[in-house]
Amino acid sequence: MPMAAEDIVGMITAALPGAEVEMRDLAGDNDHWAAKVTAPQFAGKSRVQQHKMVYDALGGNMGGVLHALQLTTQVPTSEA
Template sequence: MSGSAIEAAIVAALPGATVELTDLAGDDDHWAVKVIAPQFAGKSRVQQHKMVYEALGGRMGGELHALQVSTVVPT
């Protein structure tokens, strides 16, 4: 899955989010993502990560093999 597709899916689900991606293996299949979104305010880290995975729909385990997630509430 391309980085632009990952970013588009996350921003569509979390409008106003800032997404920073790193392709960990150079294969468009293993990514690290840092998502900064106001929607994370008041949510636990687990809830924040769940929001990111939900934004990607059913792509995990299919076209997207591995994703390291980091979430931040903007200040």
């Protein structure tokens, strides 16, 4: 059974408190997702490290119930 967007968001925000997660269904099948994750924990981390933090948050679901995830990560910009 595919993984619902709210489940993915919940796992990411549980591991990265304060993260903002935007989900987009790429194929209309609830199985191929694009996620944009903005989290303060990414500050000072490389893109690879940021992606690993998100994959770690998803546990063993990548490649299993979560078939495909196109991931974009960024550090929040400070608002003046």
